[in-house]
Amino acid sequence: MNNNFLAMEKTIHDFAQELYFRNEAATDLLEKDEQKDLLHFDRSGVEELQEIAGILKDFCQPQVRAVLEVSEDANKTDLDQKLLQNQSHQLLQNYANLEKLVAYAEKQAEQKNKKLSKQWVELKENLAKMNINQIEDIEKTTKSMS
Numbered sequence: 001m002n003n004n005f006l007a008m009e010k011t012i013h014d015f016a017q018e019l020y021f022r023n024e025a026a027t028d029l030l031e032k033d034e035q036k037d038l039l040h041f042d043r044s045g046v047e048e049l050q051e052i053a054g055i056l057k058d059f060c061q062p063q064v065r066a067v068l069e070v071s072e073d074a075n076k077t078d079l080d081q082k083l084l085q086n087q088s089h090q091l092l093q094n095y096a097n098l099e100k101l102v103a104y105a106e107k108q109a110e111q112k113n114k115k116l117s118k119q120w121v122e123l124k125e126n127l128a129k130m131n132i133n134q135i136e137d138i139e140k141t142t143k144s145m146s
Helices: 003-039 043-072 081-111 118-129 132-145
Strands: none
Touching: 003 043, 003 081, 003 118, 003 132, 043 081, 081 118, 081 132
């Protein structure tokens, strides 16, 4: 088994695990904001938040969970550059979606002349701490090998 492959899979697994929890936190925050909008009778805001939460729950989380499951069994997997490339690409997409979601929350708060809640700020800071460069490097490396 190629040690480089296993190292990349470990990096992917660790990042996916962290991203999974960030997705969970974002979903919880969306549901909380949705409830607030319902209390203020802001139906359009609720529909938009429900749509975003649905995408996170139904698309992003299962995708990240699949990456986690595959990377957990990396030592049983044959060296597969395409697999690494697909995993890293999916994680980059999901990470970008969370960044867009935080930007959306910031915009919504700004429109309401409010500050971003402490939980949203924490999510934003935690996203910034994630080592996205490692995943980008894996994607670049695997693209150049295929």
